[in-house]
Amino acid sequence: MMNDLVQLGAGDGPPTELIFGDWYPAMRADKLREGKTAKAMLLGVPLLLGRKTGGKLFAMRDLCPHRGIPLSAGWFDGETVTCKYHGWRFEPCSGQCAEIPSLTSHETLDPTKIFASSFPCEERDGYAWVYVPAPGTGRIGGDLPAVPELPRFSARYRDAHLEAELPCNVDHGIIGLMDPAHGPFVHQAWWWRSRASIHEKEKHFEPIPEGFRMSAHAPSGNSAPYKLLGVYGEPITTTIDFVLPNRRYETIRCGDKWFASLTTVTPITASTCRIDVYAAWNIFYRVPFVTSIATFFGAKFVQQDQQTMIEQAEGLRFNPGLMLIDDADKPAKWYFALKQARLKGTGEHPLDGPVTLHWRS
Ligand code: FES
Numbered sequence: 001m002m003n004d005l006v007q008l009g010a011g012d013g014p015p016t017e018l019i020f021g022d023w024y025p026a027m028r029a030d031k032l033r034e035g036k037t038a039k040a041m042l043l044g045v046p047l048l049l050g051r052k053t054g055g056k057l058f059a060m061r062d063l064c065p066h067r068g069i070p071l072s073a074g075w076f077d078g079e080t081v082t083c084k085y086h087g088w089r090f091e092p093c094s095g096q097c098a099e100i101p102s103l104t105s106h107e108t109l110d111p112t113k114i115f116a117s118s119f120p121c122e123e124r125d126g127y128a129w130v131y132v133p134a135p136g137t138g139r140i141g142g143d144l145p146a147v148p149e150l151p152r153f154s155a156r157y158r159d160a161h162l163e164a165e166l167p168c169n170v171d172h173g174i175i176g177l178m179d180p181a182h183g184p185f186v187h188q189a190w191w192w193r194s195r196a197s198i199h200e201k202e203k204h205f206e207p208i209p210e211g212f213r214m215s216a217h218a219p220s221g222n223s224a225p226y227k228l229l230g231v232y233g234e235p236i237t238t239t240i241d242f243v244l245p246n247r248r249y250e251t252i253r254c255g256d257k258w259f260a261s262l263t264t265v266t267p268i269t270a271s272t273c274r275i276d277v278y279a280a281w282n283i284f285y286r287v288p289f290v291t292s293i294a295t296f297f298g299a300k301f302v303q304q305d306q307q308t309m310i311e312q313a314e315g316l317r318f319n320p321g322l323m324l325i326d327d328a329d330k331p332a333k334w335y336f337a338l339k340q341a342r343l344k345g346t347g348e349h350p351l352d353g354p355v356t357l358h359w360r361s
């Protein structure tokens with residue numbers, strides 16, 4: 001299941017450039033109870049996350065600014081983090097040093113002028129989101145981008161979360177996510193669709209800030225879950241948005257019934273990533289077991305992608321040349337163009353207006 005996380009490390013595929021200066025989900029927030037900490041890694045940065053007494057989350061770079069030992073080796077009392085080596089004590093939200101035990105009245109050093117690196121950390125959709133600045137940015141101030149959040153269309157809904165580690169870099173994780181042509185091969189199952197159901201499709205895209213939208217349309221007639229929605233007898237519309245650095249929002253609406261998901265592919269290191277899917281819906285709200293059934297099938301789906309990417313990573317280790325073809329790989333080309341525009345700060349967008357793509361899937 002999703003808990004059988006891939007062993008990452010030796011043998012990872014080629015690294016890629018990372019987009020710093022944005023929010024990434026570090027872990028599920030329910031792993032962080034008051035007074036507890038946990039380790040995580042985002043974009044190659046080791047993190048110590050925790051929850052203070054009273055509920056506030058924090059994320060520190062997991063390195064003591066004194067001599068570099070991981071702060072996770074030390075202690076957290078619900079208020080401050082104490083380094084194991086020489087006992088420097090830090091307020092973890094600001095990173096401000098509160099005490100250096102070795103100081104005497106002969107010293108003039110003011111500990112409160114010293115800061116460990118700490119990053120903005122917010123809870124949304126059950127994740128601890130961390131803002132990861134570019135290395136060497138210094139203390140973080142000013143306006144940060146909004147923390148990503150799944151849209152919801154009613155007060156009552158059910159939700160579920162899935163995750164899988166991928167032994168490839170974030171680019172392969174993301175283009176695998178937006179790639180329509182693998183569906184009939186990777187995701188065949190009696191309850192979803194068969195390979196024989198492959199047919200020509202026409203999809204409409206439009207540019208949105210730092211991304212693109214697959215415009216509202218009646219979804220694939222060959223996917224069983226969409227057929228289920230037909231029982232409501234209302235028109236079904238879906239929208240799929242991809243937004244940098246790593247977010248895919250899908251919204252399906254059918255009258256006042258809805259299903260929404262936010263899928264992110266987050267760089268753990270430059271050559272590994274993790275896919276997270278958070279979904280919420282009010283479809284079949286009163287039917288028992290729907291959450292467990294949906295989670296089971298969702299997990300199968302993510303597993304099929306995960307297994308494929310594990311196999312792909314074996315090949316990528318040999319640094320093969322790669323091809324992107326029209327039209328099925330066009331969204332992947334847009335992703336690479338958007339990423340380059342972001343990294344270089346050009347403000348360019350690969351789409352200058354609506355585009356229609358055709359492929360068979
Ligand atoms: S290394 Fe942390 S207090 Fe010295």
Ligand SMILES: [Fe+2]
Binds near residue numbers: 177
């Ligand atoms: Fe897939």
